[in-house]
Amino acid sequence: MAAEEVTLSSHIQHHLTNAKMCSTDAGLAFNKACADSGFWTWHVDTLAWSIGLGLLFLWIFRSAAKKSTTGVPGKFQCFIEMIVEFVGDNVRDTYHGKSALIAPLALTIFVWVFLMNLMDLIPVDFLPAFAGFVGETAFGMDSHDVYMKIVPTTDINMTAALALGVFFLMIGYSIKMKGIGGFIAELTLHPFSTKNKIGMIFLIPFNLLLETIALVAKPFSLALRLFGNLYAGELIFILIGAVGLMQLPLHFIWAAFHILVIVLQAFVFMMLTIVYLSMASSDNH
Template identity: 50%
Template sequence: MASENQTSSEYISHHLSNLTFGNHPVDGWGFAGGQKAAEMGFWAIHVDTMFFSILTGVFFIWLFKKVADTAVSGVPGNLQNFIEVVVEFVQDNVKSIFHHNNPTIAPLALTVFVWIFLMNLLKLIPVDFIPYIAGEMGLPYWKIVPTTDINATLGMSFSVFFLIIYYSIKVKGVKGFAAELSLQPLGKYFIPFNLFLELVNLFAKPVSLGLRLFGNMYAGEIIFILIALLPFWIQWVLSVPWAIFHILVIVLQAFIFMVLTIVYMAMAHDEHEH
């Protein structure tokens, strides 16, 4: 429930602020949120984003290792069945999109899909539950969904971008990659124009990839927060249907990020004639 000591705008601002650590001293510890956090500059760290992204990543590794260590060839349990379905689902997508020989792509796609799904899934926890516990522990801000932080989504998307550059150069060589950027789509007589178009297209990939995930998850978070401001009996009427619908959004956004990652990796491996 929204705090009685906060206005609606203060409540929304509080729930959308990260616990930030940087070089702007607050209460002797360097933690802040909101405007003071913005003053810390580029190297400030969103502690809550880092905590929950690492936590879900460790959980992902532990869960899949546990299933791998206890897997049976006979009649599998429900958890093994579920994990096998997820793995086969990712493998099918990789096989249908990526037609090259690179054993790294399938594990990359699986990691992207499951990790983002787990981070998105945190959104289904009631918006006041974890912040209330954090407040009781003396933490003024504690935002729990890493994918509602643009720093996290752009961090993941630019990691994919660096892999695009790496595999483009590895497969095509520096000369081949440079030719791809400068000789398409209009040929060697329009190199400056080609280079401009291809560079814009190249850098648009990570930006759109990160912003798409952030925008959808951030918008959903705002809806949950607005619902929490309503009277208690109306909250249940609205929050349950929205949460059920948001399960689809959570899975869909993880799926889109995974598919686009596979597509971009395939494009990095494709060689073009110039």
């Protein structure tokens, strides 16, 4: 830690700040220099950890896929197939239709989000302190200026990106299954409908408003649910980390509880994705 005084709030603040990168007129700039770079700021830690974990997921599953046999599977293959079957069963139960995308999408979301959430169980100070140490010794930075947020799902950008991807797919599936006309009709002719033509036109604005809110609420709820749960959990880990020796039992209890949250949130995100896409591709409104 830096020589200047570290208050509890600055400690927490430090933990909740991403490592930023942006390009300025003077070339690449980092962290505090990016305070007013606006949209074109990159959260390097979120990107690195999430992409690293995503690659880890793909590597594990790809190596299982390469070695997969139809004969007697090994323990590793059994484990991987257990996850694949779990996701596959959920998709089959919820999404009635043929799609080569939904199942791998659900698998990617489930495992990727789970791995990212799992980072929450690493004691909050380990990796940031290590990063601070590396920054101080290798780059001569003040360790308090080195930021490292290791749980990508506590970054709204991460969860919003996932939700946005699902949102695009929802619209895409709607248009693919019902046509553009069908999609527009769905947005404008429900939930209020009448046989009267003039009445129908009169009702369009209300329907459009309600349906648009309903549609947009889905990605918002997806993104904010995951972000909120993980952010809150992370915050509590940070607070527990600040209470001295008492943190040991507290951390254990919260971590044990958090194991549930981690899996559950990954599962919920996956399940809702399947449900939303299933709703988007079915006609019964």
